[in-house]
Amino acid sequence: MNNPVPTTCMRCAVGCGHLTGTVDSGYGIGGVRGDITHPTNHGLACARGIEETENPGGTWVTRPQVRRNGELVPTTWDVALGRVINEFRETLSDSRDGLAVLGSGQQTNEAAYALGKLARGGFGTKHYDANTTLCMASAVTAYYDAFGSDAPPCTYDDIDDATTHVVWGANPAVAHPVMFQWIDESGAANQSQLIVIDPVETETAERGDHHIAPEPGTDLALARAVLARVSERGDTDDKFIETATTGFEAVRSALPDAEEAAATAGVSMHVVDMLAEAFDDPTLLYWGMGVNQSVQGTETAGALIDLCLATGNLGPGSGPFSLTGQANSMGTRVCSSKGTWPGMRSFDKPAERQSIADAWDIPVTRLPDEPGPGPVGVTQAIEDGTVETVWAVATNPAAGLPNASAARDRLRDAFLVVQDPFHTDTTEFADVVLPAATWGESDGTVVNMERRVSRVRPASRLAPAVRTDLDIITTIGNAIAPGLFPETAPEPVYDELASLTAGTAADLSGISYDRLDDEGAVRWPAPTAKSEGGYQYYTDGEWSFRTPSGRARFSTGTHNGVAEPPTESYPLTLTTGRESDGYNTGIRSRDKQSDSLVVARINPDTIETLNDDLAGDDEAEIRADAAATLASPRGSVTVQVTADTAVPTEMVWLPIHHAATNELTLAATDPRSNEPNYKQCAVSLTPIDVERTEERAIQPNETST
Ligand code: SF4
Numbered sequence: 001m002n003n004p005v006p007t008t009c010m011r012c013a014v015g016c017g018h019l020t021g022t023v024d025s026g027y028g029i030g031g032v033r034g035d036i037t038h039p040t041n042h043g044l045a046c047a048r049g050i051e052e053t054e055n056p057g058g059t060w061v062t063r064p065q066v067r068r069n070g071e072l073v074p075t076t077w078d079v080a081l082g083r084v085i086n087e088f089r090e091t092l093s094d095s096r097d098g099l100a101v102l103g104s105g106q107q108t109n110e111a112a113y114a115l116g117k118l119a120r121g122g123f124g125t126k127h128y129d130a131n132t133t134l135c136m137a138s139a140v141t142a143y144y145d146a147f148g149s150d151a152p153p154c155t156y157d158d159i160d161d162a163t164t165h166v167v168w169g170a171n172p173a174v175a176h177p178v179m180f181q182w183i184d185e186s187g188a189a190n191q192s193q194l195i196v197i198d199p200v201e202t203e204t205a206e207r208g209d210h211h212i213a214p215e216p217g218t219d220l221a222l223a224r225a226v227l228a229r230v231s232e233r234g235d236t237d238d239k240f241i242e243t244a245t246t247g248f249e250a251v252r253s254a255l256p257d258a259e260e261a262a263a264t265a266g267v268s269m270h271v272v273d274m275l276a277e278a279f280d281d282p283t284l285l286y287w288g289m290g291v292n293q294s295v296q297g298t299e300t301a302g303a304l305i306d307l308c309l310a311t312g313n314l315g316p317g318s319g320p321f322s323l324t325g326q327a328n329s330m331g332t333r334v335c336s337s338k339g340t341w342p343g344m345r346s347f348d349k350p351a352e353r354q355s356i357a358d359a360w361d362i363p364v365t366r367l368p369d370e371p372g373p374g375p376v377g378v379t380q381a382i383e384d385g386t387v388e389t390v391w392a393v394a395t396n397p398a399a400g401l402p403n404a405s406a407a408r409d410r411l412r413d414a415f416l417v418v419q420d421p422f423h424t425d426t427t428e429f430a431d432v433v434l435p436a437a438t439w440g441e442s443d444g445t446v447v448n449m450e451r452r453v454s455r456v457r458p459a460s461r462l463a464p465a466v467r468t469d470l471d472i473i474t475t476i477g478n479a480i481a482p483g484l485f486p487e488t489a490p491e492p493v494y495d496e497l498a499s500l501t502a503g504t505a506a507d508l509s510g511i512s513y514d515r516l517d518d519e520g521a522v523r524w525p526a527p528t529a530k531s532e533g534g535y536q537y538y539t540d541g542e543w544s545f546r547t548p549s550g551r552a553r554f555s556t557g558t559h560n561g562v563a564e565p566p567t568e569s570y571p572l573t574l575t576t577g578r579e580s581d582g583y584n585t586g587i588r589s590r591d592k593q594s595d596s597l598v599v600a601r602i603n604p605d606t607i608e609t610l611n612d613d614l615a616g617d618d619e620a621e622i623r624a625d626a627a628a629t630l631a632s633p634r635g636s637v638t639v640q641v642t643a644d645t646a647v648p649t650e651m652v653w654l655p656i657h658h659a660a661t662n663e664l665t666l667a668a669t670d671p672r673s674n675e676p677n678y679k680q681c682a683v684s685l686t687p688i689d690v691e692r693t694e695e696r697a698i699q700p701n702e703t704s705t
Pocket of ligand 1: 010011012013014015016044045046047048050178
């Protein structure tokens with residue numbers, strides 16, 4: 001490998017250190033391997049992370065493009081940026097909220113901070129989200145509710161010390177391979193166990209000691225059944241509850257009957273008891289999108305935290321550990337997202353708002369009063385005329401939003417600017433496309449899911465017509481709001497962010513580029529140049545949470561039913577999950593899947609039952625390994641059926657980030673976090689040659705947004 005450059009893998013939020021090689025001529029990466037000196041992974045790396053860094057699929061955007069006479073045509077940066085800046089100015093002159101900005105966990109901290117600063121402090125729009133709302137918002141809201149802070153308590157150091165590992169609604173064997181290796185090894189050790197809770201027998205479940213398969217969308221019912229049994233059995237940690245928490249009596253009195261809740265979740269009391277017993281041990285409770293992406297995502301995440309609180313599973317080797325997906329989704333939470341200011345400062349506190357305005361040298365009145373509705377709400381705001389212009393940075397809402405067909409129709413009605421290294425479903429109908437650098441070409445920092453800040457360094461020169469996200473954002477920003485970015489290089493922008501976090505829960509002020517050069521990666525909170533964050537809320541045997549009382553708070557949510565139950569017309573339940581090449585709407589692997597249908601995994605018994613209902617018509621039979629039509633009340637897609645006993649009967653599994661999947665998903669959202677209900681909706685499966693187009697046409701009263 002030539003001139004290996006130490007950097008951080010940006011495929012997932014494990015945050016492995018990589019060494020990337022340079023090429024002798026031209027542009028690109030000349031080899032990738034794990035960095036044995038990096039404190040996160042000590043040389044480990046996964047094949048997908050290496051492949052997507054070294055040789056991403058997808059089609060690169062190589063020139064700025066503008067739409068003329070209906071066609072995207074190449075142009076210069078001056079022309080493209082001139083059009084963007086004029087359009088932004090015109091929109092803002094009508095209404096600050098008329099310009100929506102959608103960011104991504106694929107950006108460095110420096111770019112994400114600059115984008116949030118521009119959206120909130122330059123444009124003054126409420127329509128901003130750094131992507132948190134599509135992924136971690138339910139966990140974030142639950143953390144604030146419980147701990148008064150979004151800082152997850154655990155770190156990777158706790159994995160080895162846990163006796164029980166409960167993985168709930170997540171598939172880290174596919175999504176976070178290196179971290180899963182640590183979990184798997186710890187779970188395989190003597191007297192340790194790995195319990196996996198997922199409707200589908202995932203790759204993670206295959207490795208587990210126990211697999212529990214609740215009905216889709218019933219995680220909250222199961223969590224409450226377990227807490228009810230913990231309470232009935234007298235297995236609560238009364239000393240911890242009494243000294244470190246509030247609200248336990250309220251949750252206990254709101255708990256459902258354990259047997260009824262277990263029946264709702266479709267599991268036996270034997271299973272509930274087994275889970276209740278597991279929490280006797282030091283337990284790490286990991287969860288992912290199967291919990292967050294639900295209309296009750298916040299309450300479900302809160303119920304998982306409650307299980308840890310009630311059993312005293314808070315402290316080194318135990319606790320709630322949400323698994324972030326995109327590489328810098330934790331960093332964007334620190335930089336500011338929909339509901340926070342930099343440093344995870346509260347959006348609602350006037351003093352925090354004033355301090356941000358002072359730091360940015362802008363009038364406080366420019367900052368929006370409300371955090372906005374998130375990406376699903378942005379598309380609705382286009383429809384009602386509130387939003388005229390959308391700027392999508394390193395994100396692909398045309399494929400990634402639920403009920404994607406309706407979302408696309410709305411985005412088409414806006415003036416759409418897309419900034420991305422690759423052509424995506426969204427660039428297809430953009431008005432301006434700005435070619436941005438990707439990882440391997442960018443300079444900055446990211447934060448992994450255990451709060452560790454690590455450097456991203458370029459190993460390739462930038463192609464001539466490509467600019468970094470930070471360069472594009474600060475150029476637009478200084479044109480619209482002169483002086484907003486006195487510094488435009490990554491290091492001073494990082495220093496500005498770090499200084500704004502001083503004294504907050506996410507204190508980066510002791511972490512500098514020089515320190516990262518010396519130490520590789522450092523966890524926040526780090527208020528001094530020598531300090532590093534460890535387990536949160538716990539010091540020398542004393543608990544202290546960032547709530548007004550200093551105690552952790554229980555929650556009281558109970559299961560309200562699934563968002564879209566099966567009906568006679570749509571008798572099956574669709575669930576979605578990650579496949580190995582399914583990050584970032586698959587755009588870095590899109591050339592590998594573009595010609596193939598999305599694969600729908602279905603239990604062979606389900607296929608047989610559906611065929612029985614077709615009254616033996618051989619011409620109209622659903623066949624494994626053949627195409628079929630999968631429809632929901634929002635639309636239909638052609639899928640390749642694969643018979644798979646890992647999927648329970650009466651269910652269909654689709655990969656979350658295939659472009660076809662979100663034609664079907666439901667855009668209902670959690671009322672607290674605004675996170676969409678990607679994980680459960682009603683569908684039908686019919687043979688491809690049965691003409692059902694009219695029958696399945698979207699009825700106005702069935703269209704859900
Ligand atoms: S586990 Fe994640 S961060 Fe580590 S190499 Fe694989 S994709 Fe990259």
